[in-house]
Amino acid sequence: MDADELSRKMTEYQAGDAAAFDVLFRELSPRIYGYLVQSTRDRTLADDLLQEVFLNVHRARATWRPGSPVLPWLFAIARHVAASRARGAGRRARREEPREDLESLPVAADATGAGRASDDPRLDELETALSELPEAQRQVVTMLKVSGMSLKEIAATTGATVGAVKLRAHRGYEALRKRLGAPAKKKGEAA
Amino acid sequence: MSDELDESLGRMLAPAAPPPQVAARIRAGIAQDLKPVKPLLAPAARALVAASSGLVVAIAVAWAAGMRPLSPMPEARITTEPLLFAAAVFGLWLAMRLAVPGAPAPRRIAALYLLVPVAFAVAVLAALGTHGDAGPIRCLLLGLAVAAIPWAIAIVLLARGYATAPVLAGAIAGMSAGLFGLMALHLTCPMESAPHILLFHASVVVIASALGAAMALLL
Numbered sequence: 001m002d003a004d005e006l007s008r009k010m011t012e013y014q015a016g017d018a019a020a021f022d023v024l025f026r027e028l029s030p031r032i033y034g035y036l037v038q039s040t041r042d043r044t045l046a047d048d049l050l051q052e053v054f055l056n057v058h059r060a061r062a063t064w065r066p067g068s069p070v071l072p073w074l075f076a077i078a079r080h081v082a083a084s085r086a087r088g089a090g091r092r093a094r095r096e097e098p099r100e101d102l103e104s105l106p107v108a109a110d111a112t113g114a115g116r117a118s119d120d121p122r123l124d125e126l127e128t129a130l131s132e133l134p135e136a137q138r139q140v141v142t143m144l145k146v147s148g149m150s151l152k153e154i155a156a157t158t159g160a161t162v163g164a165v166k167l168r169a170h171r172g173y174e175a176l177r178k179r180l181g182a183p184a185k186k187k188g189e190a191a
Numbered sequence: 192m193s194d195e196l197d198e199s200l201g202r203m204l205a206p207a208a209p210p211p212q213v214a215a216r217i218r219a220g221i222a223q224d225l226k227p228v229k230p231l232l233a234p235a236a237r238a239l240v241a242a243s244s245g246l247v248v249a250i251a252v253a254w255a256a257g258m259r260p261l262s263p264m265p266e267a268r269i270t271t272e273p274l275l276f277a278a279a280v281f282g283l284w285l286a287m288r289l290a291v292p293g294a295p296a297p298r299r300i301a302a303l304y305l306l307v308p309v310a311f312a313v314a315v316l317a318a319l320g321t322h323g324d325a326g327p328i329r330c331l332l333l334g335l336a337v338a339a340i341p342w343a344i345a346i347v348l349l350a351r352g353y354a355t356a357p358v359l360a361g362a363i364a365g366m367s368a369g370l371f372g373l374m375a376l377h378l379t380c381p382m383e384s385a386p387h388i389l390l391f392h393a394s395v396v397v398i399a400s401a402l403g404a405a406m407a408l409l410l
Contacts, residue, residue, distance in 0.1 A: 016227035025218060030206035038204060047213045054217045060353035062228040063291050072293030080292070080355040126199050145204035156295045159356065177196055 001027050006070040014061055025054070028070075032078050034146040039082045039139070041131060049085060053078045071149050072156040079139070079157060122180070129179040137172035140165055234287035234294070237348050241287075241367075242280045245341030249371040252337045258379040267318065268377055275374045278307055282367030283345060289360035290352025301359055307366065308396045311373075315388050323384025326391065330376050334395030338372030342399050350410045357407040365403015369396035 001009075006027070012020030032053055036046040056077050064073050130138060136158075143154050151169070155162045208214070231237065261268070285301050288294050345364040354360035372395040380392065 014228050014230060016225050018222055018225050021221060021225065022218065025214070029214060029217075030208045033209040034204060034206040037207065047210060050209050050213060051217050051220070054221065056353070058221050058224065060292060062231050062351070063353045065230055065233065065291070069293070073291075074293070076292035076355050077353065123199060123203055126196075126203055130200075130203075141200070142204055145200050146206055153293075156293050159298045161299075173196070176200075180196060 003069055003071075007067060010061075010064055010070050011066050014064070014066075024070075028074060029054070031147050032074065035075065035078060035142055036082060038130070038142045038146065040086075045085070049078075049081055052085070053081045056081055069153060069156075071147055072153045075143060075147055075149065075154075075157040076159075125180060126176065129176050132179075133172050133175055136160075137168045137175070140168040141172040141176070144169060231291075231351060234291060235284055237287040238280060238284035241283045241341070241344050241348050242276075245279070245283075245344055245368060245371050246276070248340040248344070249337050249375055252340060253333075253375040253379065256333055256336060258333060258337075258375055260378050261381055264378070265383075271314075272374060272377060275370050275377065279367045279370035279374070282307070282363050282370070286345065286349055286360050286364035286367065287352065289356055289363070290349050290354040292353050292355050298356065298359070301356075301363055304363055305359075305366065305400070307370075308393050308400075311393055311396070312389055315385050315393070319383060319385040319388070321385055323386050324382075326382050326384060326387035328391055330380050330382075330387070330391040331394060334369075334372035334376045334392060335398065336372075337375040338369045338395055338399050341371045342368035342403065344368075346403065346406050346410075349407065354407060354410075357410060358404045361407020361410075362400045362404035365406070366396055366400035368403070369399025372396070372399065 001023075006024070009020045009024050009027075013024055029050065033046060033050050036049045036053070037043055040046050040049065057074060060077060064070065130141065133141065139158065140154060143149055143157065144151075147154075149157065151162050151165050155165045158165065160168075209217075232240070282304055285297075285304055289298075289301060342365060345368045346361070349360055349364050373392055376392045376395065380387075382388070
């Protein structure tokens with residue numbers, strides 16, 4: 001679905017059209033879910049967050065201005081929801097005392113990590129490398145791949161300049177290439 | 192190899208449909224509340240609404256509190272007043288823009304805007320030096336009273352949006368409202384002492400800004 005069609009559906013959704021919301025949800029939820037899974041590396045948490053994101057989208061639907069791109073608006077909300085949850089979890093973790101006896105308990109296979117068990121060791125290695133990137137770089141690389149947004153749209157989503165987003169993407173890709181032993185790209189080549 | 196990296200990233204980060212029960216729950220939740228909504232006015236229009244109503248209310252409150260323009264009005268005050276008003280309108284625009292998700296909000300400019308009280312303090316110290324009497328605290332209370340309703344208007348407009356950087360947006364909205372209080376004091380208080388202006392005039396802006404940031408966390 002192209003940007004104009006998304007805008008049209010969003011306008012219909014603002015007008016209270018349930019079918020338009022269904023279309024938007026079908027089109028956009030996989031991208032948001034992919035982003036959330038990668039951001040949280042926890043599918044159960046991503047399920048919760050997806051729900052929270054769409055509730056926030058619904059509450060904030062009047063803030064979308066007809067004619068403006070839908071994806072930066074949507075991903076800015078998703079990013080805000082994920083960041084708020086991460087901050088909350090961080091605060092809770094600092095307050096709670098770790099129990100040593102719990103560390104020896106077995107962990108469910110899908111409870112941590114993105115839960116994407118692959119047969120390809122290179123994909124596993126890439127996943128680890130991606131998770132080790134600084135947050136800002138990981139976010140840009142993930143958004144570029146999951147959302148299909150342009151650098152300009154990602155800049156609007158993250159509140160950074162286009163230059164900063166380009167730099168983060170470049171550094172992120174370079175770090176991944178280095179980690180995976182791929183040769184660095186020459187200047188002027190696209191990431 | 193680089194194409195391989197791109198391809199691997201594409202495979203790993205491919206959009207993934209959420210579990211059907213999660214999708215069904217979300218659809219059902221939203222279907223219950225699908226009322227039509229009117230898109231909000233553009234940030235500039237909302238800033239102008241806030242600024243004009245804020246100005247009218249600020250004048251009314253100042254007048255009711257017995258604050259009257261100085262006569263004769265010092266020339267420096269006449270020239271700085273439009274600057275303060277422009278800073279207030281710009282701040283309201285910034286705050287309203289920060290309340291639209293994904294709008295290209297100039298966060299660096301927004302952060303710099305928080306230095307307005309510092310710039311004001313530097314200008315006051317440069318013009319008046321550091322000597323003088325701190326004077327009565329009454330100005331602080333009057334300034335806060337004048338700023339209170341513009342502050343409430345700004346926070347309500349902010350709450351109708353969706354700020355993805357709520358503390359920054361709240362601080363800026365609060366600061367803009369505080370500038371109305373400062374403007375009223377600037378036009379009515381005869382004291383020309385830097386300690387008084389910094390302690391009991393400029394602090395209206397700082398307090399309104401801090402309250403705005405705190406309130407935004409609760410929105």
